[in-house]
Amino acid sequence: MAHIARLAGVSAPTVSKVINGHTGVALDTRQRIEDIIREHGYQRADSGPVSVPIVEILFQALDSLWALEIIRGVEQAIRDRGLAVALTEMQGRQTPGRAWTEQLLTRRPLGVIAVSADLTTRQHAQLRARGIPLVALDPTGEPAHAIPSVGATNWNGGLLAARHLLDLGHRRIAMINGPDSYLCCRARFDGYRAALETAGVDVDPSLVATAPLYVDGGIAAARRLLDRPDRPTAIFTGNDLQALGVYEAARQLGLRIPEDLSVVGFDDLPFVRWSTPALTTVRQPLAEMGAAAATTLLRVTAGEALEHDRVELPTNLVVRHSTAPPPTDTR
Amino acid sequence: MAHIARLAGVSAPTVSKVINGHTGVALDTRQRIEDIIREHGYQRADSGPVSVPIVEILFQALDSLWALEIIRGVEQAIRDRGLAVALTEMQGRQTPGRAWTEQLLTRRPLGVIAVSADLTTRQHAQLRARGIPLVALDPTGEPAHAIPSVGATNWNGGLLAARHLLDLGHRRIAMINGPDSYLCCRARFDGYRAALETAGVDVDPSLVATAPLYVDGGIAAARRLLDRPDRPTAIFTGNDLQALGVYEAARQLGLRIPEDLSVVGFDDLPFVRWSTPALTTVRQPLAEMGAAAATTLLRVTAGEALEHDRVELPTNLVVRHSTAPPPTDTR
Structure with a gap:
């Protein structure tokens, strides 16, 4: 490497930068060094593959x-x-x-x-x-x-969402969550449960559903929750797409949001502030x-x-x- | 290359694949070939940089x-x-x-x-x-x-959007478009103009606006168009985000979509079918x-x-x- 640096009239660190694919070397210097390497057959692979x-x-x-x-x-x-x-x-x-x-x-x-x-x-x-x-x-x-x-902080996000709904006076609060295999979804559910239990509200297992984290998943799960006579007054979802699915299910059933049903999402994707009504959600950065x-x-x-x-x-x-x-x- | 192939007990094309970074070579074969190349100093750079x-x-x-x-x-x-x-x-x-x-x-x-x-x-x-x-x-x-x-086919998309509005009976059809420097936006406007002119409707320059292709651009341009007494009955936008901006401007002004104002977007992004009301738009694939x-x-x-x-x-x-x-x- 020192030999190549001498031939190119540059410092050894500059040669090292070129060999290791780093930037910060002027294009013509880079080309000169590469030409010399080509002529002199420096084996780049000596110290393992170049990233x-x-x-x-x-x-x-x-x-x-x-x-x-x-x-x-x-x-x-x-x-x-x-x-x-x-x-x-x-x-x-x-x-x-x-x-x-x-x-x-x-x-x-x-x-x-x-x-x-x-x-x-x-x-x-x-x-x-x-x-x-x-x-x-x-x-x-x-x-x-x-x-x-x-x-x-998914657990805390679940806690915040459920507490907000409890503070508004809701007691029949459903959760539509993503698959159990995702640790982040489990944490969101655990936060929701902690909020309910510390408020003295038992979690009703029949109000807890899991569904794919997409709009269609939200529609299907919300239809099942909202079709029953003792339907929930609020639904907290595992992500914003599921929340949009709840909007669609409510529309199909003639339920108004937020008058008949409150909805809280998770993520705060850029477009949910433009949904009608604008979505209350847990923002993760x-x-x-x-x-x-x-x-x-x-x-x-x-x-x-x-x-x-x-x-x-x-x-x-x-x-x-x-x-x-x-x-x-x-x- | 033939020499390396012989040493590795593989064909020359296999060696070539490894040298040129292609796949389709089993991992252990690849490693054997790379080891031989390292030992024997084959100069990969001979035929120019490897992509x-x-x-x-x-x-x-x-x-x-x-x-x-x-x-x-x-x-x-x-x-x-x-x-x-x-x-x-x-x-x-x-x-x-x-x-x-x-x-x-x-x-x-x-x-x-x-x-x-x-x-x-x-x-x-x-x-x-x-x-x-x-x-x-x-x-x-x-x-x-x-x-x-x-x-x-942006021109055709603009034509389809404006024709749809004309067929519904609209005559005061505004367009909020993206910047003139985008050829695709110019083509959308030209299609819109062609539809109006072939229907015998003059394009009113005061109903044509340009704005950034984002929600905020749509809000600002729509506020200007909708605040006037002779406001348009329909707005065609340069993309779906601008159309969501028109939704928001209409909401601020107490105008109902589609009863008071029709809106057509452009793109068909996955979430606009879940907006309220679901957005009529020109789909580009x-x-x-x-x-x-x-x-x-x-x-x-x-x-x-x-x-x-x-x-x-x-x-x-x-x-x-x-x-x-x-x-x-x-x-």
Whole structure:
């Protein structure tokens, strides 16, 4: 490397930057160094594979603004380091297939952020062997290996949502939640239950449903809850898409929101403030979560020790117009 | 290469696949070949820089489901080829900065899809020199260089929207459009004008506004149009976000949709069917456009000749509940 630096008339760190794919070297200098490397046959692979200045995000599915908010946060956090974002999705599965690992090793990213994804033990070993660090964002289940993870204070978000409805006078408060296999959904339910129980309200199991975290899931679950004579006066949902499904179910049944039914969502996606009525929801800072995952990844890459394996960013309740006191006859 | 193939006990094409970063080689074979290459010092750079199996998408801003739909389409089209998507955004600018080009050359993607982005002559030259092909999706302006581009039939979409409103009996039909610098927006306006003129209705310039393609832009422009005594009975917008802005402006002014005001959007983003009322809009097949851009890029990469520089995928009108005949007193 010193020899190449001498030939190019630059410092050894500059040569190292070019070899390792880092930025901060003028284009013509970079080209001169690359030409010399080509002529003199420097073996880049000497110290293991060179990583590409990319951070890869692994999603279950790229089908909601939820994903885009996370992407934006990662992109903004790594942009100034000259890094780009790469994406792969698992077509809805929770664990990536074998092809993903093979292709990942070909792409050689600086690191991977796995969103609601579980890697197998073998996949963990493969990434570790290649020196590709991994950070989890909202891991589906308990990670089998100690890897850093980022999330939101889901338990507290569930507590805030249910307390808001209790404060308005509701007692028959249903919850439509995402699948039990998601730890973040379990935490939201536990917060809801804690709010009810500390207010002296028993959780009625027949008012608790699980459904896919999409509009259709919300419609189907809400139809079942609202079709019964002793229907709930409020529904708290596992995410905003399910809440929009509750809106649609209420419309089909001729129920007015918030006069006949209060609804609280979760996420605060950019468009729910424009729904009619504007949705009351628990905001989780998705872009900030993406940025925190990226920053954690860069710290791991730089060999820094982390103080905490798990970081949770704060949630807060955004009160809009989909919640009101329950109808008088049900109080 | 033949020598390495002999040492590894595989065919020369297999070695070539590994050297060029393609998939379809078992992991242990790949590792054996890479070990031999390391020992024997094969110079990968001999035939120019090796590209990374990534297709890069360049966006102005990653701030709408519009972007996510395009990403999904690209991802689905290239997934089976073992390729991943990388993203960069220009923070709202129309032309990427110098840093982008430098970093791109470090990342060495297979090719670039530029979405509503204009590259400079120098940037075109740099990409060409490195053999990185470029495909445009909805180029902002007339591309300065002949590059393949993909879009939707925007002119026809504008025609369909305005015809639908004319057929319902509207005559005072306003248009809130995106900036004039976007060719796709100009085409939508031209279609709207053609529909009006062929129906014998003059375009009233005071009913034509331009605004940023976001909810806030739609609110501001709609407030100006709806505050006047001779307000329009229908508004066609440049995209769905602007249409949601019209919803909000109408709500602020106490106007009912569709009884007092009809609204037609453009895009058909996944959530507008859940707005209240469900939005009538012109659907452009964003995911299919992303897939078409990716397929075009792969064909260019493979050295195929393209029959057409420009391909436009069809738009169609999706009639929902935001359009109705105009109020009786204005007919």
